[in-house]
Amino acid sequence: MNSVLDRDDQAHLLRIGDLARMTGKSVRAIHLYEELGLLTPRTRSSGGFRLFDPSAAEQLRWIELLHGLGFSLQEMRDLRRSWWSNELGPEAMEHLRELFERKLEETRDTVRRYQQLESELEQGLSYLQTCRACATPAEVAACVHCDQDHGMTSRPALVAGITSAPERARRRSGPGFVRIEDIE
Amino acid sequence: MNSVLDRDDQAHLLRIGDLARMTGKSVRAIHLYEELGLLTPRTRSSGGFRLFDPSAAEQLRWIELLHGLGFSLQEMRDLRRSWWSNELGPEAMEHLRELFERKLEETRDTVRRYQQLESELEQGLSYLQTCRACATPAEVAACVHCDQDHGMTSRPALVAGITSAPERARRRSGPGFVRIEDIE
DNA sequence: TCACACCCTTACGTAGGCGTTAGATTGCAG
DNA sequence: CTGCAATCTAACGCCTACGTAAGGGTGTGA
Numbered sequence: 001m002n003s004v005l006d007r008d009d010q011a012h013l014l015r016i017g018d019l020a021r022m023t024g025k026s027v028r029a030i031h032l033y034e035e036l037g038l039l040t041p042r043t044r045s046s047g048g049f050r051l052f053d054p055s056a057a058e059q060l061r062w063i064e065l066l067h068g069l070g071f072s073l074q075e076m077r078d079l080r081r082s083w084w085s086n087e088l089g090p091e092a093m094e095h096l097r098e099l100f101e102r103k104l105e106e107t108r109d110t111v112r113r114y115q116q117l118e119s120e121l122e123q124g125l126s127y128l129q130t131c132r133a134c135a136t137p138a139e140v141a142a143c144v145h146c147d148q149d150h151g152m153t154s155r156p157a158l159v160a161g162i163t164s165a166p167e168r169a170r171r172r173s174g175p176g177f178v179r180i181e182d183i184e
Numbered sequence: 185m186n187s188v189l190d191r192d193d194q195a196h197l198l199r200i201g202d203l204a205r206m207t208g209k210s211v212r213a214i215h216l217y218e219e220l221g222l223l224t225p226r227t228r229s230s231g232g233f234r235l236f237d238p239s240a241a242e243q244l245r246w247i248e249l250l251h252g253l254g255f256s257l258q259e260m261r262d263l264r265r266s267w268w269s270n271e272l273g274p275e276a277m278e279h280l281r282e283l284f285e286r287k288l289e290e291t292r293d294t295v296r297r298y299q300q301l302e303s304e305l306e307q308g309l310s311y312l313q314t315c316r317a318c319a320t321p322a323e324v325a326a327c328v329h330c331d332q333d334h335g336m337t338s339r340p341a342l343v344a345g346i347t348s349a350p351e352r353a354r355r356r357s358g359p360g361f362v363r364i365e366d367i368e
Numbered sequence: 369t370c371a372c373a374c375c376c377t378t379a380c381g382t383a384g385g386c387g388t389t390a391g392a393t394t395g396c397a398g
Numbered sequence: 399c400t401g402c403a404a405t406c407t408a409a410c411g412c413c414t415a416c417g418t419a420a421g422g423g424t425g426t427g428a
Contacts, residue, residue, distance in 0.1 A: 066345070097313075200404090372425100381418075
């Protein structure tokens with residue numbers, strides 16, 4: 001029952017709670033975005049209430065977008081700052097272009113990394129799949145201690161880390177030792 | 185059964201600093217992993233120095249891998265715990281399988297999201313590219329306030345969010361520009 | 369005019385993953 | 399034996415993106 005401030009031009013402005021409900025953000029979050037300069041209320045009511053114009057919702061969605069894509073609020077602020085800072089013309093854009101290009105490379109890297117992890121996971125699953133088919137040897141008592149290689153050359157990295165023994169239950173590691181001097 | 189150390193064995197064990205250098209982790213990080221039960225030194229020197237066997241490096245790489253997958257250290261610990269806790273056989277594995285499958289989906293999602301970012305960035309760059317070709321209108325003073333659409337239907341989302349005005353420098357609805365004096 | 373939801377500012381809390389002293393040993397080369 | 403780097407434990411610091419009061423005004427339908 002608020003937000004109907006039909007006084008002259010304030011009619012179409014939103015209070016922070018309205019904005020919050022519209023965007024699914026919390027009031028606190030919006031405050032924070034403002035502190036960081038990502039969003040500014042168009043004005044305040046005489047009593048000090050923030051009044052936003054509706055485009056603020058789009059701005060919030062932009063923030064959400066970038067946040068979902070791994071930008072920090074700081075980065076967003078820097079982005080905007082660099083754009084608005086100096087009254088440079090084409091240079092501001094050049095700056096932005098460079099930033100975008102860096103981010104693009106980073107992003108491509110990230111994609112590659114995640115694709116690799118995808119494949120790690122697939123290998124892990126495929127390994128565990130072979131375990132399923134394994135006739136559980138009662139003598140060994142549990143898959144957990146299974147020594148079979150199930151036809152795979154070795155345990156995939158993901159599985160190996162989990163099954164590497166904790167505490168002092170470590171199994172004697174296979175061949176060879178390494179000297180400290182040999183490593184570097 | 186296994187595991188009683190003779191003196192010679194200690195020659196092949198690593199001190200924490202060696203391990204750190206090998207893996208690029210900090211000493212502090214390794215301490216932390218130990219606190220969380222993700223890694224255990226095989227033994228200690230008589231003076232209390234941690235002595236790891238070289239496979240610890242693999243374990244550290246595993247941690248790194250999962251970290252990159254978005255696992256928290258807690259989750260890793262839980263993973264290992266659930267694996268070693270009950271001597272359940274196939275069930276432990278089933279559990280793990282499910283976990284991997286969930287993570288796999290998540291990862292594919294992540295890949296998609298980043299690919300979307302990639303394309304957003306490309307669009308942004310392409311938009312800014314058109315700016316480059318723009319004969320800078322001297323009257324407007326700066327690209328920053330440029331109103332041209334440069335042949336694109338609209339500003340890409342990334343650019344739009346950045347260029348939406350900060351502070352009280354917002355543009356009025358409709359066409360028109362902002363004076364530099366109005367900014368700041 | 370009152371009730372009552374909203375909103376204001378200020379400021380401390382949280383969780384994850386370490387960084388960073390700090391003061392006290394330990395290990396090893398010389 | 400000395401010296402110096404490496405380690406030890408313990409504990410506080412930091413950053414992010416808010417959550418969550420606390421204490422006190424604001425807006426407005428009844």
